[in-house]
Amino acid sequence: xxxPSPDSRSNARRLRTWAGVAVLGLGLxxxxxxxxxxxxxxxxxxxxxxxxxKKQPERALPLLEAEYAGAPEDxxxxxxxxxxxxxxxxxxxxxxxxQRRNAQAERAVNHYMLGLAYFSxxxxxxAPAVAAxxxxxxxxxxxxxxxxxxxLARLESxxxxxxxxxxxxxxxxxxxxxxxxxxxxxxxxRTGDAAGAVAALGALVRMSPSPTEVATARALMDxxxxxxxxxxxxxxxxxxxxxRYLRELDAPHPAIVAFEEILRDYPDLAVVHAxxxxxxxxxxxxxxxxxxxxxxIELAPEDGKNHFxxxxxxxxxxxxxxxxxHLEKAVELNPLxxxxxxxxxxxxxxxxNLKAAGEAFRVLTxxxxxxxxxxxxxxxxxxxxxxxxxxxxxxxxxxxxxPDNVExxxxxxILFAEQAKQSSRPEERREAAGKAERWLRxxxxxxxxxxxxxxxxxxxxxxxxx
Numbered sequence: 001x002x003x004p005s006p007d008s009r010s011n012a013r014r015l016r017t018w019a020g021v022a023v024l025g026l027g028l029x030x031x032x033x034x035x036x037x038x039x040x041x042x043x044x045x046x047x048x049x050x051x052x053x054k055k056q057p058e059r060a061l062p063l064l065e066a067e068y069a070g071a072p073e074d075x076x077x078x079x080x081x082x083x084x085x086x087x088x089x090x091x092x093x094x095x096x097x098x099q100r101r102n103a104q105a106e107r108a109v110n111h112y113m114l115g116l117a118y119f120s121x122x123x124x125x126x127a128p129a130v131a132a133x134x135x136x137x138x139x140x141x142x143x144x145x146x147x148x149x150x151x152l153a154r155l156e157s158x159x160x161x162x163x164x165x166x167x168x169x170x171x172x173x174x175x176x177x178x179x180x181x182x183x184x185x186x187x188x189x190r191t192g193d194a195a196g197a198v199a200a201l202g203a204l205v206r207m208s209p210s211p212t213e214v215a216t217a218r219a220l221m222d223x224x225x226x227x228x229x230x231x232x233x234x235x236x237x238x239x240x241x242x243x244r245y246l247r248e249l250d251a252p253h254p255a256i257v258a259f260e261e262i263l264r265d266y267p268d269l270a271v272v273h274a275x276x277x278x279x280x281x282x283x284x285x286x287x288x289x290x291x292x293x294x295x296x297i298e299l300a301p302e303d304g305k306n307h308f309x310x311x312x313x314x315x316x317x318x319x320x321x322x323x324x325x326h327l328e329k330a331v332e333l334n335p336l337x338x339x340x341x342x343x344x345x346x347x348x349x350x351x352x353n354l355k356a357a358g359e360a361f362r363v364l365t366x367x368x369x370x371x372x373x374x375x376x377x378x379x380x381x382x383x384x385x386x387x388x389x390x391x392x393x394x395x396x397x398x399x400x401x402x403p404d405n406v407e408x409x410x411x412x413x414i415l416f417a418e419q420a421k422q423s424s425r426p427e428e429r430r431e432a433a434g435k436a437e438r439w440l441r442x443x444x445x446x447x448x449x450x451x452x453x454x455x456x457x458x459x460x461x462x463x464x465x466x
Contacts, residue, residue, distance in 0.1 A: 044064075048060040048084070057085075064084055078109050078112055079113075081113070086117060091117055095118065106135075106139065108137075108143065112149065115132035115153065119153060125157070130157060133146065133150035144170045147170040148166070148170035151184070151187065155183050155186060155187050160191050164187045178207035178209045179209075179213060181200045182204060189223065198333060205336065208366060225302075227270065232266055239262060242255045242256075246282075252279040252282040255279045256276060259272050273295045273299065307326040308330035310326045311323040311343065315343060342364060345357050345360030358381040361374050388419045392415060406450075410443045410450070413440035414452075417433070436456070
C-alpha cells in the first residue's frame with residue numbers, strides 16, 4: 001500500500017512545462033505502422049507529420065502549404081503549418097505574413113496561427129499571444145479549439161481566473177475532447193476551486209486520455225490532494241521519524257508513539273490520523289484503525305485517500321459491502337487512485353455488475369496502460385457480456401506486446417473455444433474453433449504439459465463440439 005508522500009509538491013514544474021508545450025501543439029505523437037499498413041503510401045498531411053516528427057520541417061512545409069491552400073479553414077492544418085514555420089526558423093517572417101493577411105482581410109484562422117507563432121517566442125508568449133487568440137474567438141465564437149488555445153495562453157501567463165471561462169467554453173463545445181479537461185482542472189485548482197478541478201480530472205480519466213495526459217493529471221492531483229501542504233514545520237522531524245519506522249523498518253509500535261506525540265500538539269492533523277490508522281492496521285487492530293481512518297475523514301473530507309484506506313481495511317475483513325461506498329468515494333475525490341479502481345472493479349465483478357466493473361477496469365487500462373492485470377479483468381468482463389470481439393481485443397493487446405505470455409495466450413484459446421461452443425451459426429463456430437485451436441497449440445508449443453490447454457483442445461476436437 002502506498003503511503004502519502006510529503007514531497008508531492010515537486011510536480012509543479014512538470015505541469016508548467018506541459019502547458020507551454022500544449023499551446024503550440026509541438027511534439028507530435030505518431031503511431032507505429034506495421035503489416036500491410038506500413039506499405040501504404042502516406043497522404044500529404046500524414047507525411048508532413050512524419051517529417052515534423054523527424055525534425056525535417058523544410059520538407060513538411062511545401063506539403064502543408066499545398067494542403068492548406070485547399071482547406072484554408074482547417075485548424076489542424078493551420079497549426080501544423082505554423083509548427084513547421086516555427087521549427088524551420090521562419091517565425092518572424094511568418095508573423096509578418098500573418099499580420100499582412102489580417103491587414104488585408106481579418107480571419108479567425110490567421111489570428112489563430114498568429115497566436116501560435118507568438119506563443120513560440122518567450123517575449124511574445126503573454127499579451128501578444130493572448131490578444132491574437134482573443135480576436136480569433138471574437139471572429140469565430142463557436143470554435144472550441146480557439147477557446148482552448150486562448151485559455152491555455154492565459155493559463156501560461158498566470159491569468160488563472162481569466163483562463164477558466166474560455167476553457168469551460170471549450171469543454172462545453174467539445175465535451176469529447178479529453179485533453180481540454182487538463183488545463184481547465186489546473187485553472188480551477190489555481191483559483192481555489194479544488195472540487196471543480198477534481199471533477200474535471202474525474203471526467204478525463206473516464207475518457208481516453210493519453211499516457212502524457214495521465215502523467216500530467218497525476219502531478220496535478222498530487223498538488224490538489226497533498227496532505228502535507230500545510231503541515232506544521234515544527235512537527236516535520238517527528239513525522240519523518242514515524243514514517244521511517246512505518247515504511248522502512250516495518251515497526252508500527254514506535255511509529256504510533258511518534259505520531260501520538262505529533263497529535264498531542266496538533267490533534268486535528270488528518271494525515272497523522274491516517275498514518276496512525278495504517279500503523280494499527282499493520283498490527284491487526286482493526287477497531288483502532290477504523291477509528292483513526294474515520295477521524296481522518298472527518299478532518300479532511302475532501303481527501304480520497306482516507307476513504308481508500310478505510311475501504312481497503314473493510315475488504316481485508318471480508319466486508320465488500322462496507323468497502324464499496326468508501327472506494328466509490330475514494331475515486332470520486334481522487335480519480336487517479338489505481339488500486340481503488342481495481343478493488344471497485346473486483347467488487348462489481350463479484351456482484352455481477354458488469355457495466356460498473358467494465359468501467360472500472362477500462363479506466364485502469366488508461367491509468368496503467370502497461371499493466372496486464374486490468375486488461376485481463378476487462379477481457380473477462382467483456383466475455384461475460386458476450387462481447388467476444390472486445391475480450392479478444394484486450395487479450396491481444398497483451399499478447400501482441402508480449403508474445404511469450406502463455407497465460408494470455410491460453411485465455412485467447414479458451415475464449416475462442418467458448419465462443420465456438422456458444423455460436424449458433426456454423427460458419428462462426430468453425431471460425432472460432434479454428435482460432436481456438438491455433439492459440440491452444442501455441443500454448444502447447446511453449447508448455448507441452450499444460451493440462452488446461454490439452455483438455456480444451458481435446459474438447460474442441462470431440463464430435464460433440466463439432
